[in-house]
Amino acid sequence: MVEVFGQSLSFLLVVVGTALCIMEALAPGAHLIVIGVALLVAGLVGLFVPAAATPFVLAGLVLAVGLAALWTYRNYDFYQGTGRGQTRDADDLRGERGYVTETVTERSGRVKLQSGGFDPTYGARTISGTIEEGTDVVVVDPGGGNILTVEAVDGQDDIDRELDRERTDADGA
Template identity: 55%
Template sequence: MVESLVGNVPLLLLVVGLVLMVLEAISPGAHLIVIGIALVGAGLIGVLFPSPLSPIILAGLTLLIGLAAAYVYNEFDFYGGKGTARTTDSDSLSGVTGYVTETVTTRTGEVKLDEGGFAPYYSARTTDGTIEEGEEVIVIDPGGGNVLTVESVNAIGEDEIDRALARDEATKGADREAADGGGESIPDPEPETETETENSG
């Protein structure tokens, strides 16, 4: 069997390509599919149309089919969403919201993140207190992705920036009212006419 594969380059390419495609099916995302398709394509053409210049032609075919497969693979992104829904690293979890699936304390708990990737369930801890099941949370420290530090969205109060923005808005509102004359227009008194002044005198 081995001698027939070594002596027959197109058949060898076909077998190696099929093996790589099976490995890709077992472990998706390894990008073996592109090489596998290139080898299977060149191997099939070599088996169906044998040629005396077979190794050189097969090398060129492998390159051309590989480039086409790589283009299709990247263009259609068969593993979903051009990578938008995937978590790239633990730092990208900071600020992500989710909800509590198991009561979170300073020692135990579990949350499900809205943008948590393939496995959105994470162990979680809180800095103080307890966050009950079903409550909405936000990740304040990803902690390397193993154990997240979360805080209840309801517990996050107004911070210094929020207070400064509110003061600024109140100041702008007061300035606008002052510029508009207190917000309400007061009707001008009617000027006295000559007949009224003559009658009074």
């Protein structure tokens, strides 16, 4: 049995794999889970099947389990399906919809976006007036920092507004 720092290689793989899985739980989306699962599984196989505890077998297991974990992680989209793992830049937020969680004025306020990434709450400002808590809003200027410029929406989407505009034009013509 191979020993490193006075401990078996299999035991060290279990410890490091567990530590990486815990780190992933604390910082989701960092992709530490893939290598963490690979090391953990290889270490457990090495502990429970001593004949497989050679460095070459464990390295092969880490590679095989790592590839399987990566494939599973990518195909089942654990974080992306919920929107939690998304890293968004400011331009992606333009046009996003959400609602006011703290009354928005020209100087202060907070909104929560429907698909705003890991933490969908942002500081918000309005160009003029006040937008009350609970009102639906749309981002008109993402700014570039943590403060968005928003406008209240009337519950209609762009298609509904265009249809209303066409009806008004047809009635007036």
